[in-house]
Amino acid sequence: MKIEILGTGCAKCKKLYQVASEAVKEMGIEAELIKVEDLQAMMDMGVMITPALYINGEAVSAGRVPGKEEIKRMLTEAGKQ
Amino acid sequence: MTEKPRNVCTCGSPKLMVYSCSGASNVGQLANDIAINIVESGRGSMGCLVGLGALVSTMVQNAKAANNILVIDGCAVKCGRKTLEHAGLTDFDNVVITDMGVKKTYDLKGDRGRVSDLTNKVIAKIAWVKPLTIRDGSTEEDPGCCGGKV
Ligand code: SF4
Numbered sequence: 001m002k003i004e005i006l007g008t009g010c011a012k013c014k015k016l017y018q019v020a021s022e023a024v025k026e027m028g029i030e031a032e033l034i035k036v037e038d039l040q041a042m043m044d045m046g047v048m049i050t051p052a053l054y055i056n057g058e059a060v061s062a063g064r065v066p067g068k069e070e071i072k073r074m075l076t077e078a079g080k081q
Numbered sequence: 082m083t084e085k086p087r088n089v090c091t092c093g094s095p096k097l098m099v100y101s102c103s104g105a106s107n108v109g110q111l112a113n114d115i116a117i118n119i120v121e122s123g124r125g126s127m128g129c130l131v132g133l134g135a136l137v138s139t140m141v142q143n144a145k146a147a148n149n150i151l152v153i154d155g156c157a158v159k160c161g162r163k164t165l166e167h168a169g170l171t172d173f174d175n176v177v178i179t180d181m182g183v184k185k186t187y188d189l190k191g192d193r194g195r196v197s198d199l200t201n202k203v204i205a206k207i208a209w210v211k212p213l214t215i216r217d218g219s220t221e222e223d224p225g226c227c228g229g230k231v
Contacts (some may be wrong), residue, residue, distance in 0.1 A: 059141070
């Protein structure tokens with residue numbers, strides 16, 4: 001599973017990275033966590049509001065830090081596809 | 082190293098996300114121009130309506146993260162409104178250019194002289210959206226966690 005956290009490196013982005021890492025660890029799943037901090041890369045993807053969370057290339061949230069349980073649900077959902 | 086584009090803070094939710102139908106008529110193109118004017122007035126950001134129609138996940142999440150949404154449609158067919166509804170968005174304001182006294186034609190460059198007057202009319206309908214006066218180091222509500230510094 002590929003998880004991307006997009007943000008310019010601000011507090012909310014860091015928090016999202018931390019919560020997503022914890023969710024992955026607790027679920028015991030194989031996942032690659034990638035931080036995308038390059039503004040141009042974000043613009044190229046169409047992101048207008050950060051932090052943005054992508055799972056397997058699909059945006060699942062933007063502009064907020066979802067809770068750990070919500071991220072776990074998102075990961076479970078993505079795992080089914 | 083590439084220089085960072087200026088004034089492109091993305092870490093605060095935009096107060097207003099504007100979508101225009103940008104349709105193939107005078108009023109569709111006027112809707113597009115008005116949306117641009119609203120962005121230039123500092124009231125919000127413009128989103129890609131066609132991306133919402135295609136259910137591109139990034140575009141859907143951008144819209145969901147906005148505090149307020151305005152959809153500008155050219156005519157009573159309301160393609161913009163229908164596109165948002167198709168993407169599962171229901172909480173938005175919608176204005177229609179033909180309701181403002183412009184007759185629809187297929188002249189794509191028609192009625193350009195009315196853009197600023199129509200922009201003012203649309204802005205009057207969303208009077209609760211105040212322009213961001215200072216972008217750099219802004220103290221406006223939700224300037225983002227960077228403080229609006231990027
Ligand atoms: S709302 Fe009217 S002008 Fe806009 S795209 Fe639809 S038909 Fe064309």
